Amino acid sequence: MSLGYAEKLSYIEDVGEVGMKEHFDPPRVLHQKIERLGMMLRKSKHLVVFTGAGISTSCGIPDFRGPKGIWTLQRDGKALPQASLPFHRAMPGMTHMALVELEKAGILKFVISQNVDGLHLRSGIPREKLSELHGNSFMETCPSCGAE
Secondary structure, eight states: GGGOOOOSSSSOOOSOOOOOOOOHHHHHHHHHHHHHHHHHHHHSSSEEEEEEEGGGGGTTTOOOOSTTTTHHHHHHOOOOOSSSOOOOOOOOHHHHHHHHHHTTTEEEEEEEEEEOOOOHHHOOGGGGGETTTTOOOTOOOOOOOOOO
């Protein structure tokens, strides 16, 4: 994994439920949910999105609680997952780009992310509309003046 990220994580005894089976809706149900979500988005006035590791799995970055997630494998005593490419070569996925389009349309007001992969910024989400709760592995801040 990029930057030895997974190896640098501290072991956590209780990470909650891990290794849950992924659920896939049949196409008809998925279409109904997409239509309903679209209607809710069109009606929204202050859309804020909170993202985590799942948004970046399609970009080749492992998650934490999924069937092959970092904490799932750690709990089972297995080797940590390897990213299919380093963070700096990962490209924003369709979900990242959909959020950019919602922001450009004035619907999405803010993104809160637990991810450190920098993909929201690289996708085009403006810095002033993004909070990266755990930081960004590509950003450093001067401890004296606070400049990035």
